[in-house]
Amino acid sequence: MEALKLPHIEQYLTACVQCGYCISVCEAHRQTPWESDTPRGKIYYLNQINVAGPLDKPLGRVASLNPYFVDAMYKCTGCGNCEAVCHANIPLVELWETVRTWMVKNGVGPLSAHKGMGEKVGKVHNPYGGDQAHRGDWWPAEVPKYDQPDVIFFAGCTGSFRQQQIPQTGVRVLNRAGVKMNILGADEWCCSSPLLRTGDTTHSLECAERIVEKADGMGAKDMVMTCSGCYKTISTDFGTYYAKVGQNVYHFTQYVNNLIKTRKLPLLQPFNHKVTYHDPCHLGRHMGVYEEPREILKAIKGIEFVEMDRNRANSRCCGAGGGYKSQFNNFAVRIAADRIRDAEKTGAEILVTACPFCVTNLSQGAKAINSKIKVMDIGEILLQITAPAEEPKEAPAATEPAKERIQA
Incomplete structure (x- = not known):
């Protein structure tokens, strides 16, 4: 069996002192409490792959990409709490995503549900299989769209096809502050965050390219989104796979907080x-x-x-x-x-x-x-x-009772 060649992660593997501080904050480990599912356990196993030599196979101690290790690598929410408590300051979120990408390239990932998402993004540009022609149908009818907006509102796939009330409330609130907005509509492809987090980079370039070029062509100054995953991906990952958007990228909370501080949103x-x-x-x-x-x-x-x-x-x-x-x-x-x-x-x-x-x-x-x-x-x-108070309805004016008509 040919030895597996790891990506360039050796410095992170050797930095780990196996202290175990990451174990108590790992939510996935609480659900499946095996050492192999902990951040420490995953790094230990990766180290065994890294140091494997010619004598390991005859001695029956070959570390491989077996189903148990693959399962352990995907039993992780990517939350980064392990990184927050790591005394060695290992960038563990980046490490897990790098290893998952390596696993996909070696044909052992992603898992079945993730493969389904990737296929849908490849075919219809969103992981839910929704009709892109109707992607912007969530937009509230009472909120105007501007051909030359100040803000591109990026709803994301979940906001467009599952949790439509979240982008709807977002644009209604911004509209009350007088923000001129528009959306990419059918040109708003998946940012590819669900795929990147599971190691599938197949569609990252085309998704980033589509969004960047269509957004830049709209001429807006800012891009705002209510989805935290979209915010991270467009802010950080797009520059890796294509180019960053030409807009200032804000999460909804950042943008609204500034509107409140500048007294534009009462x-x-x-x-x-x-x-x-x-x-x-x-x-x-x-x-x-x-x-x-x-x-x-x-x-x-x-x-x-x-x-x-x-x-x-x-x-x-x-x-x-x-x-x-x-x-x-x-x-x-x-x-x-x-x-x-x-x-x-x-x-x-x-x-x-x-x-x-x-x-x-x-x-x-x-x-x-x-x-x-x-x-x-x-x-x-x-x-x-932010809604104006409803004005109390005025009671109808009292009218004098009609006098009976006197017959002549």
Whole structure:
């Protein structure tokens, strides 16, 4: 058997001191508690592949890309909490994606659900198999579109075909601030994030090229999105596979927070509820956007804001990322249920987040344990509190009773 040649990751493998700090924060390991499923276990096995020599095979100790190792590599949400606690400062998110890409090139990945997504992106440019001609049908009829917009609103595949209310609330809120917007419509292809996270780079170039060229041709200054995965991919990965877009790329929370601070988006109504916030992994740990969502919530009158014990860089993953939910849905929902329990401990009525994947999985986690806590996207709250107060209806003017006509 020919020895496997690893990608250029040796410096990361040798940097790992096998301390095990990553184990306690790994949500996937909590669901399948085998050492091989831990970040430490995966690195140990990769090291065995790396140091394999000619005597290993006759001695029966050949480390190979066997199904157990492949399964372990995909039992990972890509959340990056292992990286946040790593004393050796190993860029573990990058490492896992590099290894998955290597596995795909060696014909042992991705897994079945991921292959289905890749095939659909190749055929119809979204992982749900939706009709691209109707991709922009979610746009609210009352919000105008501009031929020369200031902002391109990027809904993403989940917002376009599954969680349409999230981009709908987003554009309605921005419209109230006077933001001139448009969308790419059928030219908004998948950003390829679901494929990249599972090691499939097949469509990354064509997806990035399509989006960049169509967006740049629209002449907008900014691009805004409510999906944290799209935000990370367009901000960081496009430059690797093609080129960055010509717009300033913002997550919805960043853009709205600036609108509030510059008094372009009035917060007109109170929101009298106890609220906690869940950090999406792609927005928080991966991109460092922690404070903007919190600043928005704290600016809203009436909100009692409370933090969960695990927040910001140490936030518990919701379980939906890295292709984990698509392949291991039951485990993903159980992770989400654990996050719901974190929120319940604060006494909050509402768990707010800023990503359609988080909204989907956390809602399913709440349902699984019959939790009374409500899961909301931050845009849903903003839509309520930026609405003008309804004017009380005037009572009809009292009229004098008609006098009986006197017969002559």
